[in-house]
Amino acid sequence: MFTYNHTTVSRLPPMSEENEAEGPYAVVMAPTRVLAQQIEEETNKFAKHLGIRVVSIVGGQSIEEQGFRIRQGCEVVIATPGRLIDCLERRYPVLNQCNYAVLDEADRMVDMGFEPQVMGVLDAMPSSNLKPKNEDEELDEKKIYRTTYMFSATMPPAVECLARKYLRNPVVVTIGTAGKTTDLISQHVMMVKESEKFSRLQRLLNELGDRTAIVFVNTRKNADNVAKNLDKAGYRVTTLHGGKSQEQREISLEGFRTKRYNVLVATDVAGRGIDIPNVAQVINFDMHGSIDTYTHRIGRTGRAGKTGVATTFLTLSDSDVFYDLKQMLIQSNSSVPNELARHEASKFKPGSVPDRPPRRNDYVFAH
Structure with missing residues (x-):
């Protein structure tokens, strides 16, 4: 998942006393703690074999304990946006070296009102590692640019705005038809x-x-x-x-x-x-x-x-x-x-005005 130009989290310098205070390499955000913990469980299945430490930051648990765990150093943080913003405001973690961001169920996070928190987390990451806005500008092969993955079953306007602001020259992968059900x-x-x-x-x-x-x-x-x-x-x-x-x-x-x-x-x-x-x-x-x-x-x-x-x-x-x-x-x-x-x-979409024959008192304007 966390890949770019053959560089992965597992190939980055291991967390040590020198760099663990700079924060994780990757952040995964999900709208609910149930989903965040499910992602944590699945991530740990391969992370433990790669020597990658994973910390979940979700509500319903001690924020102080979560802050302590993240300060001990970890490569990946899996979080709900509200709790992660709370942790950032309390200065438990920083995201100075975070160049991998995953937004799971992006439309749901927007629906639940988490858009400001999601934007706050993304803005806390180093903007110096964003890809150039100009598609024709040559990329520095030695540099690790921020890679952002956004998963969304539907694409309402608010999610499109989020994508336009934080995704530079994105590649869109569509599985099935967006917003539609499977034939199964x-x-x-x-x-x-x-x-x-x-x-x-x-x-x-x-x-x-x-x-x-x-x-x-x-x-x-x-x-x-x-x-x-x-x-x-x-x-x-x-x-x-x-x-x-x-x-x-x-x-x-x-x-x-x-x-x-x-x-x-x-x-x-x-x-x-x-x-x-x-x-x-x-x-x-x-x-x-x-x-x-x-x-x-x-x-x-x-x-x-x-x-x-x-x-x-x-x-x-x-x-x-x-x-x-x-x-x-x-x-x-x-x-x-x-x-x-x-x-x-x-027969008519709510809010639309159904077609009807003109009435005698209707005014018709022509250009």
Whole structure:
């Protein structure tokens, strides 16, 4: 990952008393501590064989202890942007020799309001090692230029602005179609009443067998309510949401990965980045108001070349997303329920003015 012109972190001078006070060589930023810790776990699998030390800087843990660990010297820091900025402001680390930056789930970080913190971290790195703005300017082969990787499933305007400011002459690699779902996911949408959701959910879960499913809801309260009712009905269920402590989240995820539980009821804490293998089905118990979030949610299944099923319960109160959802279903050759296809809200994008015949009192101006 951390490469440029055949120079890697492992080939840079080893951390010692002389240079460890100058900070890490690489920073990886992720929007949530769950994702940051998952990245840390995966990075350590190869880092320990290369003699690379990795430190995670996330909320929910002692900032003083994290500051102590980073001051002892490390090559790679994996962090959430808010906690990393807090550490920088307290002067625990500096980023004087940091020339590798990775922004994972960049769109999510912007959505969560972390754009100022991300920019603050990037601005704390030495600007002298940025590539020249002029593409034609010759690069110094002896110099290590800052290499920035930005991973994003969607490219909203704010992410594009971030890329334009901090990426010099970037190379764009597109896997699939940005903002679209994979063909490996079979999408089903059911128009239901709110009172019908739970019985429909039970029917789907009864067909699971020994496979696993993630049930997405929009609020912590609803996650707990749905999980409680499923538990009473005899399902092996656990929850994941922002109201859980870090330890509780890890226990839930580990129990789900090992199939101690085969149903995970979650908010969008589990919607992005978290890698849980072999999830057979995603069920949107509550439809989200953003089609991008819908895309991320159903992307928890159909991973690593395997097929998956995504089922969404849609009510008339979800009309703000009818148009986008209908377009996505059409583009993926999925069935569009008649009630959705015929609904007025599915025919025009919210905020747009539908075409209509001119009325007698309309004024027409011609140039």
